[in-house]
Amino acid sequence: MGYPQIFAAVLAVSVVLFIVSCIRRFRLVALGKPEDRLSHVWTRVGNMLLFAFGQKRVVARPFGLNHFVIFWCFLVLAVANADFVIAGLNTQWGIAAWLPTSISGPIFGLFDLVSLLTLVVIGIAIARRLFFPPDYIEARSKDAFVILTMIALLMVAFFGSHAAENAPHLGFQTGFNYLPPMPVSNAIAHLLVGLPEATIHVLATGFWWAHAIILLAFLNYLPFSKHMHILAAIPNCFFKRLGRANTLPTETFEVGAEYGVGRVDRFTWKDLFDSYSCTECGRCTDVCPAFRTGKPLNPREVVHDIKVNLLANGERIAAGQQPGLALIGPHAEGTIAEDTIWSCTSCGACMEVCPVFIEQMPKILQLRRTLVEEEARFPEEVITFFENMEQRGNPWGIAPSERTKWCAHIEAKPFSDETEYLFFVGCAGAFDARNKQVSLAVAAILDAAGISWGILGKDEMCCGDSLRRLGNEYAFDRMVRHNIELFRRRGVVKIITQCPHCFSTLKNDYRQFGIELDVIHHTELIQRLIAEGRLPVNAAAIGRVVFHDSCYLGRHNGIYDAPRAVIRAATGQAPAEMARHRENSFCCGAGGGRMWMEEHLGTRINIARVHEALETRPDTICVSCPYCLTMFEDGLKDVDADPRVGVKDIAEVVAAALPAQAGEEAKA
Amino acid sequence: MLVVACIKQVPDTTQVSIDPVTNTLIREGVPFIMNPYDTHALEEALRLKDRYGFRVAAISMGPPNAEVTLRKALAAGADEVVLLSDRAFGGADTLATSQVLSAAITRLNEREEVAVVLCGKQTIDGDTAQVGPGIATRLGYTQLTLVDQIQHLDLAARRVRVRRKLEGRHEIVEAPMPAVLTVVREINRPRYPTVPMRLAAEQAEIPVWSNAVMTIAPETIGLKGSPTKVNRIFSPERDKGEILGDGAHDPDGAAELLIARLMSKDLLPL
Ligand SMILES: Cc1cc2nc3c(=O)[nH]c(=O)nc-3n(C[C@H](O)[C@H](O)[C@@H](O)COP(=O)(O)OP(=O)(O)OC[C@H]3O[C@@H](n4cnc5c(N)ncnc54)[C@H](O)[C@@H]3O)c2cc1C
Ligand code: SF4
Ligand code: SF4
Numbered sequence: 001m002g003y004p005q006i007f008a009a010v011l012a013v014s015v016v017l018f019i020v021s022c023i024r025r026f027r028l029v030a031l032g033k034p035e036d037r038l039s040h041v042w043t044r045v046g047n048m049l050l051f052a053f054g055q056k057r058v059v060a061r062p063f064g065l066n067h068f069v070i071f072w073c074f075l076v077l078a079v080a081n082a083d084f085v086i087a088g089l090n091t092q093w094g095i096a097a098w099l100p101t102s103i104s105g106p107i108f109g110l111f112d113l114v115s116l117l118t119l120v121v122i123g124i125a126i127a128r129r130l131f132f133p134p135d136y137i138e139a140r141s142k143d144a145f146v147i148l149t150m151i152a153l154l155m156v157a158f159f160g161s162h163a164a165e166n167a168p169h170l171g172f173q174t175g176f177n178y179l180p181p182m183p184v185s186n187a188i189a190h191l192l193v194g195l196p197e198a199t200i201h202v203l204a205t206g207f208w209w210a211h212a213i214i215l216l217a218f219l220n221y222l223p224f225s226k227h228m229h230i231l232a233a234i235p236n237c238f239f240k241r242l243g244r245a246n247t248l249p250t251e252t253f254e255v256g257a258e259y260g261v262g263r264v265d266r267f268t269w270k271d272l273f274d275s276y277s278c279t280e281c282g283r284c285t286d287v288c289p290a291f292r293t294g295k296p297l298n299p300r301e302v303v304h305d306i307k308v309n310l311l312a313n314g315e316r317i318a319a320g321q322q323p324g325l326a327l328i329g330p331h332a333e334g335t336i337a338e339d340t341i342w343s344c345t346s347c348g349a350c351m352e353v354c355p356v357f358i359e360q361m362p363k364i365l366q367l368r369r370t371l372v373e374e375e376a377r378f379p380e381e382v383i384t385f386f387e388n389m390e391q392r393g394n395p396w397g398i399a400p401s402e403r404t405k406w407c408a409h410i411e412a413k414p415f416s417d418e419t420e421y422l423f424f425v426g427c428a429g430a431f432d433a434r435n436k437q438v439s440l441a442v443a444a445i446l447d448a449a450g451i452s453w454g455i456l457g458k459d460e461m462c463c464g465d466s467l468r469r470l471g472n473e474y475a476f477d478r479m480v481r482h483n484i485e486l487f488r489r490r491g492v493v494k495i496i497t498q499c500p501h502c503f504s505t506l507k508n509d510y511r512q513f514g515i516e517l518d519v520i521h522h523t524e525l526i527q528r529l530i531a532e533g534r535l536p537v538n539a540a541a542i543g544r545v546v547f548h549d550s551c552y553l554g555r556h557n558g559i560y561d562a563p564r565a566v567i568r569a570a571t572g573q574a575p576a577e578m579a580r581h582r583e584n585s586f587c588c589g590a591g592g593g594r595m596w597m598e599e600h601l602g603t604r605i606n607i608a609r610v611h612e613a614l615e616t617r618p619d620t621i622c623v624s625c626p627y628c629l630t631m632f633e634d635g636l637k638d639v640d641a642d643p644r645v646g647v648k649d650i651a652e653v654v655a656a657a658l659p660a661q662a663g664e665e666a667k668a
Numbered sequence: 669m670l671v672v673a674c675i676k677q678v679p680d681t682t683q684v685s686i687d688p689v690t691n692t693l694i695r696e697g698v699p700f701i702m703n704p705y706d707t708h709a710l711e712e713a714l715r716l717k718d719r720y721g722f723r724v725a726a727i728s729m730g731p732p733n734a735e736v737t738l739r740k741a742l743a744a745g746a747d748e749v750v751l752l753s754d755r756a757f758g759g760a761d762t763l764a765t766s767q768v769l770s771a772a773i774t775r776l777n778e779r780e781e782v783a784v785v786l787c788g789k790q791t792i793d794g795d796t797a798q799v800g801p802g803i804a805t806r807l808g809y810t811q812l813t814l815v816d817q818i819q820h821l822d823l824a825a826r827r828v829r830v831r832r833k834l835e836g837r838h839e840i841v842e843a844p845m846p847a848v849l850t851v852v853r854e855i856n857r858p859r860y861p862t863v864p865m866r867l868a869a870e871q872a873e874i875p876v877w878s879n880a881v882m883t884i885a886p887e888t889i890g891l892k893g894s895p896t897k898v899n900r901i902f903s904p905e906r907d908k909g910e911i912l913g914d915g916a917h918d919p920d921g922a923a924e925l926l927i928a929r930l931m932s933k934d935l936l937p938l
Binding site for chain 1: 680682683685699701857858859860861862863864866867868871
């Protein structure tokens with residue numbers, strides 16, 4: 001369209017600008033701490049294909065399909081625009097010039113149709129923001145409209161320039177006057193027929209330049225907007241964690257070491273890259289129990305603040321100066337407030353829905369570490385918890401000698417060479433009046449199945465879960481080392497837990513300290529025993545049972561089917577499901593150490609969940625976790641629910657379905 | 669100027685049980701902790717440091733393993749600690765204990781002027797609440813017990829104003845310094861140590877003053893200097909009380925019975 005020299009100059013400037021801003025931004029990622037995200041390359045390529053190109057998680061929600069279409073349109077249009085740029089430099093280099101029309105024709109036809117499709121989906125995206133904005137994000141952001149408008153205008157310019165280009169050829173489909181099969185552009189071209197040739201020429205040039213300028217402006221807007229995700233999200237799917245983010249990295253305790261993340265460059269490079277990949281879709285916010293109950297935690301904002309903080313401080317940090325913008329402090333863009341940090345229940349819901357696999361939760365817990373370990377700053381009530389854990393090895397500060405009270409009236413052997421499994425009763429199971437009943441139910445089930453089990457009694461100590469999630473890695477580290485020493489000395493390898501927190505911690509976190517334990521939660525063990533015919537159960541109908549997935553059994557360890565199978569076996573029917581269940585289950589509010597904290601901001605999480613459970617009109621709410629048990633029982637009382645609605649651990653449901661004398665038979 | 673916090677290492681009495689046969693305390697395997705009241709005394713000393721820029725010294729008389737407790741004081745922020753440990757100090761009653769602690773404070777005072785000595789109200793094992801007053805008497809310092817608030821230190825006029833927590837009332841007292849203050853738990857919430865402080869404390873050298881250093885007259889310390897002798901420790905027999913009514917099924921009825929009984933014994937003033 002004339003002036004290739006001018007275009008070449010404009011292009012060179014834009015590309016240089018784009019590259020410079022990309023380098024300046026992505027270089028900052030290198031300030032982060034090392035972390036291995038390159039092992040198992042082929043699995044990673046697979047993930048990238050599935051989640052970036054296949055958009056598997058994106059399409060999990062209704063409007064995700066729209067994004068899927070936009071994404072693929074983009075890929076096609078990337079080729080179209082590459083050709084546009086090349087041909088703009090020299091017409092002879094364009095596809096139209098060197099490919100036979102039998103090939104280039106359909107290609108341009110495709111570009112034409114895809115451009116129309118893009119215009120439609122962009123229209124839908126704009127309409128959604130205008131007419132059905134989700135309640136969990138500021139959907140009508142300037143950023144969103146700027147970018148959507150740019151794309152729409154790019155399409156308009158595409159049609160305009162092709163229409164004007166094709167208009168003179170209409171009706172002359174001879175050898176010289178080839179008309180590419182571009183239905184949309186050609187339809188518009190028909191409107192131009194009859195205009196003077198010079199006008200058409202001006203239009204063609206005008207639209208071509210409009211197209212060129214919008215394209216280059218778009219390119220240079222990307223790195224400065226949330227649309228940076230267009231550049232980062234695909235690699236982020238490649239760098240995605242291969243397992244689950246259910247632990248945290250260990251720390252080394254030596255003089256001069258730093259703990260947790262108190263400055264943006266103490267995150268790993270992947271954490272920083274995550275912040276660049278955020279699409280600001282807000283799905284994490286939508287599912288966050290803290291956000292949903294009015295607490296000052298919005299996981300999307302946490303990720304955004306990390307990005308803003310990095311961009312604000314990166315250059316200074318790289319130059320060896322102190323950051324100007326605090327990472328933790330009174331709430332401001334780029335700074336994360338302490339209330340935000342303490343509101344997280346570590347439920348993992350955010351990570352489960354993030355389309356680009358950002359790990360919000362571990363970032364929040366790393367911030368806690370700095371607050372606790374370097375500054376000893378945390379909500380007042382937590383100090384009692386820390387001291388109880390350090391002095392008495394349990395959250396309540398009860399004397400360890402009380403650990404065996406729950407089994408005073410049954411036979412519970414001490415764990416020894418003669419016993420196969422260690423029944424790790426857990427603090428709630430040993431000290432909490434209600435949960436002691438669950439311990440008895442588990443013991444009855446183990447006996448009924450003829451399992452050989454023993455306990456550590458007063459030597460058992462808390463697994464340390466809440467210490468770790470509350471950021472007290474130092475105390476956790478010591479506790480783990482103490483417990484591992486004890487396990488080794490007593491020959492403990494196979495462990496049954498009745499608490500998903502003990503389960504996940506012993507199984508996943510302890511591994512980092514060099515011990516491989518064979519840990520099983522009672523839900524899975526019971527399911528296995530029933531399946532193998534080792535546990536006799538007489539299915540007994542107990543009315544409508546609704547099952548609540550605990551975060552640490554479900555999302556953090558992927559155990560969803562076992563509890564449902566067990567309930568089916570014990571009650572004769574599948575459990576009812578709440579609106580949010582399995583991967584989408586909603587936390588009871590007690591995880592992440594929140595069990596030991598006041599909940600004085602917003603409304604109560606357990607009440608929200610109790611209401612949801614009551615909507616299924618249950619007779620029994622079945623749980624698999626001591627915290628959930630407490631939270632549901634408290635919640636039911638607080639909402640004045642029908643007192644006939646009971647909360648039971650899955651072990652209690654099963655114990656009630658055991659035939660009488662099952663235990664005696666198993667022993668005999 | 670120096671603030672001295674006196675801290676004692678005590679067995680975690682919630683974990684002490686009584687041997688049913690010998691009726692004595694079973695102390696084996698019972699972990700030691702810093703006397704809970706002393707955590708508040710130490711914290712108050714650290715707050716005075718924050719307020720007035722004093723240095724904080726924590727001292728403890730006890731066996732060599734009491735250094736663990738002094739490390740906790742270092743981790744919390746004490747500037748220096750001294751362990752007063754010698755076989756000759758063993759078996760001390762409150763008189764002999766305050767003798768040794770006073771001597772230590774005197775020694776510290778020779779180096780740097782002592783403004784305030786902080787003690788816990790009492791310990792959870794000996795429970796006498798006499799050591800603080802004993803130190804004050806021996807050193808001739810002002811004695812202010814049961815303090816729940818240090819309101820003001822006037823360093824120029826050498827006066828201290830505190831609030832004392834008494835049965836059902838408070839008392840605000842102003843008195844000359846130096847003073848020995850014994851504190852109640854309400855005075856503050858002790859801080860939690862940071863990891864860097866803990867690591868430094870773990871590696872610190874703990875100075876030990878034996879009587880070779882202190883040279884206190886041997887007949888005034890340890891068993892020899894202790895006129896009090898503990899004859900026997902036992903848990904009193906407790907008769908199982910009577911159960912009134914049926915609280916589970918008829919709580920109102922049970923409550924009425926209880927009220928009537930308490931009134932009949934004049935235990936419930938109306
Ligand atoms: C079960 C038991 C019963 C006893 N009964 C008696 C008795 O009836 N009469 C008697 O004279 N002795 C008795 N003793 C010995 C006596 O308790 C201690 O030896 C004495 O040193 C401290 O008294 P206390 O623990 O009651 O301290 P308290 O006077 O209750 O302590 C007040 C404060 O003084 C400071 N303090 C106390 N001891 C030390 C220390 N060693 N180092 C640093 N600071 C300290 C602390 O700040 C403490 O909070 C008993 C000991 C035991 C274990
Ligand atoms: S882990 Fe749960 S509570 Fe924490 S930010 Fe994510 S969704 Fe919110
Ligand atoms: S972190 Fe993930 S889920 Fe949350 S807004 Fe960003 S892209 Fe969406």
